[in-house]
Amino acid sequence: NAGVTQTPKFQVLKTGQSMTLQCAQDMNHEYMSWYRQDPGMGLRLIHYSVGAGITDQGEVPNGYNVSRSTTEDFPLRLLSAAPSQTSVYFCASSYPDKYNEQFFGPGTRLTVL
C-alpha cells in the first residue's frame, strides 16, 4: 500500500490564483481530512469527509473547497489564493471513522506571493 499520497510537494502561487491540492489513499478509509500547519499554531482542521459524497467544514474552512466523489480521493481547492494561505497542508485518513488511528500524507508546502 502507498498509504496517503499528496501532490504536489511544493507549490508557489500568486495572489488570486486558484489551484487544487491532491490527496489519495489506497487503504479504503472512509474518513479523510485536510489540515494546515503553521508555525506556533499546531495543525488546524480545514475540511473533512466521512465518506464519498459527504463533506463538512472544520475549524478554518474559509477560502477552501472540497469534494469527495470517490472513497480514494479528497482534493482541496483554493479558490483565490491569499498570502494568509501560505502554509504546509496535510491530508489524513482513518478507518472506519474519525475515532480511529489517523494516517497522514507527506504534506504540500504552499507559498502565496
Added chain:
Amino acid sequence: KQEVTQIPAALSVPEGENLVLNCSFTDSAIYNLQWFRQDPGKGLTSLLLIQSSQREQTSGRLNASLDKSSGRSTLYIAASQPGDSATYLCAVRENTGNQFYFGTGTSLTVIP
C-alpha cells in the same frame, strides 16, 4: 474549546538517556489521544493511540500513558538514540464533534 499544550517546546538530551515528553489538555471528555512523530519537512507518523478507557500503550521503546481526570498524557522514550531526534506531537479526539486538537509539539534532539 479544547486546548492542547506540550511543554517543553524543545528538549536536548545525551544518547542513552530515558526521557518523558508531556502533553496536557483542558477538557477531559476525550475519545482518544494519539502521539505522532514529525521529521523536518515530512508528514506525521503515528506512534501510539490510547483510547479513553486505557491507561497506557507500549510499542518497543515507547510507552504512552493517559490520565484523563488530570488532563495529561506522557510519552516515555527509553534508551534514547540519535534517530529519535524529531518533533513529537500529541492530539486529542473529543467525544463529540469532528475536531482533532493538536499540540504545537516538542522538538527533541538526542546528542550522540
